[in-house]
Amino acid sequence: MQAPDKVAVLGAGIMGNGIAQLAAMAGMTAVxxxxxxxxxxRAGDAIDTSLARFVKAGKLSAHDAAAARGRVTLTADLAEATDGASVVIEAVTEVLDVKQQVLGEAVELAPEHALLGTNTSQLSITTIAAGLGEHASRLVGVHFFNPPVMMRLVEVIAGLQTRPSEIERARAFGEALGKQVVVCRKDSPGFITSRAYAILRLECVKMLEEGIATAEDIDTALKLGFNFPMGPLELGDMNGLDTYVHAIEGLADAHGDRFRPTVGLRNMVAAGRLGRKSGAGFYEYEPR
Ligand SMILES: NC(=O)c1ccc[n+]([C@@H]2O[C@H](COP(=O)([O-])OP(=O)(O)OC[C@H]3O[C@@H](n4cnc5c(N)ncnc54)[C@H](O)[C@@H]3O)[C@@H](O)[C@H]2O)c1
Structure with a gap:
């Protein structure tokens, strides 16, 4: 696939603005x-701040940063975003109906040949695609990681109906953005990354609950033993334990009880001990 000229990103939240910035930094036009x-x-501010950081770190010239910023448009107009786009990436709220509605509208406006990707982290690609009627075979999972401009991986996911050509186009798109691409060949909850990492963290929670080691020592063991930048418990606190419990409940329904949250974990969430955002999780935090 040729590098796309125009990428439409639907949803300009944390992930959407990052994906738009990434595309612009790779020389594409992003809306x-x-x-x-x-x-x-907020998306405009986030992109400005991030580009300024790249310049400050000497990773991007001020000229190239300004050029990249000039290639990003932020709009409320779906037709403007999708008009002439060769790639459409959906990054709206993680709610099935919302994703189906937004993609359903976009598919009527975008060119027939546009690559159609969803950045869902948890929902089934096949189920989202089921809302797209005759366009179902075009939808492919294109899962970026947070923050998209920094993280090196893109996980491409094949829905049950996804055409093989779209998997290859998604791979080429990820590579054109400078990412390493892996393909999850069967749409399956948690894909590759979330499924593997969820159970690793759950094992850490179980060790903590069994009194095998402190949270600090478990995180340090994994950081220094396996070169993880953050420990699974501290990262769980950062992302929110309510989000984590919700995710593993879904994984348990799909893959079995080995993913079932522990009673201790459920109690933490019930008590509002959600991690950084609530001031306490596996660790205690200063009030923000
Ligand atoms: N945050 C992460 O770490 C992360 C990582 C990978 C994937 N994801 C996935 O990316 C997607 C977006 O997540 P996020 O963290 O950027 O969420 P977010 O809440 O920051 O952004 C979602 C955006 O979608 C917008 N939106 C809602 N309905 C819309 C509509 N009908 N049309 C257009 N925009 C609409 C909201 O206004 C919001 O700005 C989700 O599917 C999420 O699961 C998130």
Missing amino acids: ARDVSAEALR
């Missing part, structure tokens, strides 16, 4: 569309 004016404003 991020959101229904929220506030989200669009």
Whole structure:
């Protein structure tokens, strides 16, 4: 696939603005569309801040940063975003109906040949595609990691109906963005990354609950033993334990009880001990 000229990103939240910035930094034109004016404003600020950081770190010249910023448009207009786009990436809220609705509207407006990707982290590609009627075979999972401009991986996921050609186009798109691409060949909850990491963290939680080691020592063991930048428990606190419990409940339904949250973990969430955002999780935090 030739490097796409124009990428439409649907949803300009944390992931959407990052994907738009990434595309612009790779020389593409990016249009991020959101229904929220506030989200669009925040997206512009986030991109400015991130580009300034690249310049400060000497990774990008001021000229190239300004050029990249000039290739990003933020809009509330779906037709403007999708018009002439060769790639459409959906990055709206993780709710099936919302994703199906947004993709359903986009598919009517975007060119017939546009690559159609969803950045869902948890939902079934096949189920999202089921809302797209005759376009179902075009949808492919294109899973970026947070923050998209920094993380080196893109996980491409084949839905049950996804055409093989779209998997290859998604791979080429990820590579054109400078990413390493892996392909999850069967749409399966948790794909490759979330499934593997969820159970690793759960094992850490179980060791903590069994009194085998402190949270600090478990995290340190994994960081220094396996070169992880963060420990699974501290990262769980950062992302929110409610989000984690919700995710592993879904994985347990799909893959069995080995993913079932422990009673201790459920109690933490019930008690509002959600991690950094609530001031306490596996660790205690200073109030923000
Ligand atoms: N945050 C992460 O670490 C991460 C990592 C990988 C994948 N994801 C996935 O990426 C997607 C987006 O997540 P996020 O963290 O950027 O969420 P977010 O809440 O920051 O952004 C979602 C955006 O979608 C917008 N939106 C809602 N309905 C819309 C509509 N009808 N049309 C257009 N925009 C609409 C919201 O206004 C919001 O700005 C989700 O599917 C999520 O699971 C998130």
